[in-house]
Amino acid sequence: EVQLLESGGALVQPGGSLRLSCAASGFTFSSFEMNWVRQAPGKGLEWIAYISISGSTINHADSVKGRFIISRDNARDSLYLQMNSLRAEDTAVYYCTKSGSWNYYIDHWGQGTLVTVSS
């Protein structure tokens, strides 16, 4: 059974930093592309970051580009999201997600971790 377990969510002040982690199990992590998706309170889902199987190719949504960085450690079956220069509008539940074939869709989601940016 595929499991994605996020951690690292917290209350942080504007301008602060946070690193989210996602522990993957139940599948060959090193064979699948991964993404982070977030949902702000009362809002819809928003794709924010993609990483290729090897980690050599990454892409971020314009809303977080230059502030967030996605990475992975295939030896540890783990996905990460480094979040810098956090803003109030980054307050959201952050989901670690596993891609289906060729990253054309997401086939599994974690339960999410809450990040709150507030002074």
Next chain:
Amino acid sequence: QSALTQPRSVSGSPGQSVTISCTGTSSDVGAYNYVSWYQHHPGKAPKLMIYDVTKWPSGVPDRFSGSKSGNTASLTISGLQAEDEADYYCCSYAGRYTLVFGGGTKLTVL
């Protein structure tokens, strides 16, 4: 990237059918046959219901079906059941390792 456009809410009675639309552009929905749909019960992980416009993942009942015409995709749920009440999101591949979601539709089973 702009979000895909979905109706805020739809409703139907048990046993009826409902259709949720998802309108994008020629750069996302219209460009690729890679539209997916997700069911989201608040507080739980979203669940994949349809991928590649019309395909079902294992375990999803065929009461859920997808289609696409031009820049608009649709999810139809037939034989509505109480447990279908949830938020539904469409998603499209938009090229260059990018996905774009719709704003979400709240389905109410009356």
